[in-house]
Amino acid sequence: MTHPPSARDRFERLHTVLRDRICLLDYAPGTRLSEEALAAEFGVSRTPLRRVLGRLETEGLVQSVHGVGTFVTDVEIGELAQTYQLRLELAELAGRLSPQPPDAALMAEFRTLSDRARALTDAPDPRTFTQLNMDFFLARLRLTGNEPLREIAERLYVRTARIWMKSVFASRVDLREESEIFRREIEDILAALAIGDFHAASLIQRAHLSMSFERLKAGGRDGTAHP
Amino acid sequence: MTHPPSARDRFERLHTVLRDRICLLDYAPGTRLSEEALAAEFGVSRTPLRRVLGRLETEGLVQSVHGVGTFVTDVEIGELAQTYQLRLELAELAGRLSPQPPDAALMAEFRTLSDRARALTDAPDPRTFTQLNMDFFLARLRLTGNEPLREIAERLYVRTARIWMKSVFASRVDLREESEIFRREIEDILAALAIGDFHAASLIQRAHLSMSFERLKAGGRDGTAHP
DNA sequence: AGAACCAGTGTTGTGCACATCACCACGGCA
DNA sequence: TGCCGTGGTGATGTGCACAACACTGGTTCT
Structure with missing residues (x-):
């Protein structure tokens, strides 16, 4: 027998669903989110839904303006530079501060992720990639x-997740190339984990994150973008 | 002419007031916060007040339980070890990532803080110290x-701010000694800033934060505490 | 005697109606 | 024609009543 979902469960669920929709660009930046429509969709009233929107606002994913509406925030590569810089440092910290040896289940999950990455290179798709x-x-x-x-790194990740997918849709990055690079990244980290070198794994992660950001910046600067 | 406070202003104000009350131990850990009483005190209804409590909950300062109440969370030195470890690293990062030279106003503020620290050593007081x-x-x-x-560092600071004052009230740390150490810390950092060595300033900060945590741990471990 | 049950009370969570605010389109006026 | 004012419309913010829930004390059955 399963317990009926508590208020906290419903909140978490709504939060995750809306957050993912924003990160996956189901709601493009600038989109207005109607409290009433969303409340109706999830079968609740505006009150609990507004709590979720409030949290999304503190996370920087939406912005509410009294009398106007709540809108999905936009992300610019320029204003995300500081966030990326911080993410770089946190990625390395994750390897230095209380590293946690992966158990068998986690290693299996990494291998599954590796498989998925290989499948992705055969059939690249922005949504699957993200x-x-x-x-x-x-x-x-x-x-x-x-x-x-962990908590902070996830927060920052969510805040920067959209810029990549935005660049894909604007054809500012090459999806096939990115998929290939990502596949190699996973395999490299998997190799580092296999021999127990966690610090190396975090350094690889940091390096790839840095390069990914550089490619994003380069794609935004030159004129290769096709509208 | 001043504008009437907007909804966001009211929210920020309530949030700051309640946060400070919790950090200053006006509300001791475990205290139940009555939504109705607080709403009455601030002259609003429960609805906007609940938004503030919700944010305080995501910040880890309170915890709401359906049908029971919302309580000020407790802080233990043990479970804050990881937070302190992270704060150490962030303190150093603050000196490495886009350091900002202080303008005249900020330097003046630091000198004012130095004066306040000197006054504090003459008349130590837990609340003034905090x-x-x-x-x-x-x-x-x-x-x-x-x-x-900045945002993340402030979040973590708020989360750990109470443990110090709690230790003072439990006489696990010597207020006079801490005041003297703090005065020296401010003067050291002021000296580093005066010659433009921002990285040194952050290292001093990091060192003092580390030592402060060690003193807290030592005070909690040995039996010198008088109830 | 002990345990299970059951109202009673007080709390947080939810639904709903209304207040407040911002935008827009229309119209009066110089 | 251009501009200011003004009401209409639809959004978020607020107040309030009720639902859902947890705890407590007493009561009843075994």
């Missing part, structure tokens, strides 16, 4: 035992 | 231009 990227990020976070660090 | 500590922390944060880092 999903896989998020799952991989969460799995890698489990390698650190520092809970506050 | 207030000064918080003001100093916020001023020091303005030395980094990395906004996400």
Whole structure:
């Protein structure tokens, strides 16, 4: 017998659903989110839904303006530079601060992720890529035992997740090339984990994150974008 | 002519007031916060007040339980070890990531803080100490231009602020000694800033934070505490 | 005697109606 | 024609009543 979902469960569920929709660009930046429509969709009233929107606002994913509406925030590569810089440092910290040896289940999950990455290179797809990227990020976070660090890293990740997918849709990055690079990244980290070198794994992660950001910046600067 | 306070202003104000009350131990850990009583005190209804409590909950300062109440969370030195470890690293990062040279106003503020610290050593008082500590922390944060880092550092600071005052009330740390150490810390950092060595300033900060945590741990472990 | 049950009371969570605010389109006026 | 004022419309913010829930004390059955 399963318990009926508590208020906290419903809140978490709504929060995750809306957060994923924003990160996956189901709601493009600038989209207005109707409280009433969302409340109707999830079968609740505006009150609990507004709590979720409030949390999304503190996370920087939406912004509410009295009398106008709540809108999905936009992300610019320029204003995310500081966030990326911080994410770089946190990625390395995750390897230094209370590293957590992966158990068998986690190693199996990494191998599954590796398989999914290989499948992705055969059939590149922006949405699948982003999903896989998020799952991989969460799995890698489990390698650190520092809970506050996990929490903060996830927060920052969510804040920057959209810029990549936005660049894909604007054809500012090459999806096939990115998929190939990502596949190699996973395999490299898997190799580091296999021999127990957690610090190396975090350094690889940091390096790839840095390069990914550089490619994003380069794609935004030159004129290769086709509208 | 001043504008009437907007909804966001009211929210920020309530949030700050309640947060400070919790950090200053006006509300001791375990205290139940009555939504109705607080709403009456601030002249609003429960609805906007609940938004503030919700944010305090995501910040880890209170915890709401359906049908029971919302309680001020307790803090234990043990479970804060990871948070302190992270704060150490962030303190150093603040000096490395986009350091911001202090303008004349900020330097003046630091000198004011130094004066306040000297006055504190003459008349030690837990509440004054904590207030000064918080003001100093916020001023020091303005030395980094990395906004996400500032936001996160402040979050973590708020989460750990209470453990110190709790130790003072339990006589596990010597207030006079702590005041003297804190005065020296401010003067050291002021000296580093005066010659433009921001990295040194962050290292001093990191060292003092580390030592402060060690003293807290030592005070909690041995049997010198008088109830 | 002990345990299970059951109202009673007080709390947080939810639904709903209304207040407040911002935008827009229309119209009066110089 | 251009501009200011003004009401209409639809959004978020607020107040209030009720639902859902947890705890407590007493009561009843075994």
